[in-house]
Amino acid sequence: AQSVTQPDIHITVSEGASLELRCNYSYGATPYLFWYVQSPGQGLQLLLKYFSGDTLVQGIKGFEAEFKRSQSSFNLRKPSVHWSDAAEYFCAVGPGFHPGNTPLVFGKGTRLSVIA
Amino acid sequence: KAGVTQTPRYLIKTRGQQVTLSCSPISGHRSVSWYQQTPGQGLQFLFEYFSETQRNKGNFPGRFSGRQFSNSRSEMNVSTLELGDSALYLCASSGQGAETQYFGPGTRLLVL
Numbered sequence: 001a002q003s004v005t006q007p008d009i010h011i012t013v014s015e016g017a018s019l020e021l022r023c024n025y026s027y028g029a030t031p032y033l034f035w036y037v038q039s040p041g042q043g044l045q046l047l048l049k050y051f052s053g054d055t056l057v058q059g060i061k062g063f064e065a066e067f068k069r070s071q072s073s074f075n076l077r078k079p080s081v082h083w084s085d086a087a088e089y090f091c092a093v094g095p096g097f098h099p100g101n102t103p104l105v106f107g108k109g110t111r112l113s114v115i116a
Numbered sequence: 117k118a119g120v121t122q123t124p125r126y127l128i129k130t131r132g133q134q135v136t137l138s139c140s141p142i143s144g145h146r147s148v149s150w151y152q153q154t155p156g157q158g159l160q161f162l163f164e165y166f167s168e169t170q171r172n173k174g175n176f177p178g179r180f181s182g183r184q185f186s187n188s189r190s191e192m193n194v195s196t197l198e199l200g201d202s203a204l205y206l207c208a209s210s211g212q213g214a215e216t217q218y219f220g221p222g223t224r225l226l227v228l
Binding site for chain 2: 032034036041042043044045046049051090094095103104105106107108109
């Protein structure tokens with residue numbers, strides 16, 4: 001069965017510091033991978049996605065993620081965190097281009113706090 | 117393009133009542149998925165509709181149901197509400213290939 005693990009429940013970083021959020025997945029086929037961000041009381045906003053090709057993908061708000069098939073990982077990074085990045089981040093694995101496949105499976109999320 | 121919209125944004129109900137939530141997808145999107153988000157269980161898939169047909173269903177009791185209209189708008193209904201149904205209900209829409217889902221702001225349901 002598909003699964004996503006985000007090992008870190010809560011991370012605190014200083015403003016201006018670099019950030020890496022970890023994500024490991026289990027998926028039977030070639031995965032379609034996503035990172036979403038959720039601010040308090042809000043829905044999920046798509047940060048970036050990986051379907052195929054270049055394993056380093058760029059997203060919005062200065063985020064990037066690297067797909068490593070050998071490690072079954074899709075870690076999210078940002079070189080310099082801003083206070084407005086404080087939110088909950090979700091990694092998800094999806095069904096790709098075939099309608100009717102299993103839906104998005106989400107990790108439990110990582111809550112990011114940013115301190116001055 | 118306007119994003120996914122959900123109404124209402126907040127609801128308070130009592131046990132035993134029923135509730136209907138509405139979702140309008142991004143224009144041109146024909147797939148609508150519903151998720152329940154709770155602190156304990158995280159994000160869980162409820163069901164997906166495509167062209168008015170339920171294409172996929174999660175592991176929720178029959179009290180949870182949905183439908184989709186010809187304009188792709190979708191509703192979900194929860195009957196005989198229980199305290200544990202208190203959650204944020206998120207709707208997501210996607211295009212033809214269903215590869216990327218775009219989420220609405222959610223409806224927060226509180227069951228007293």
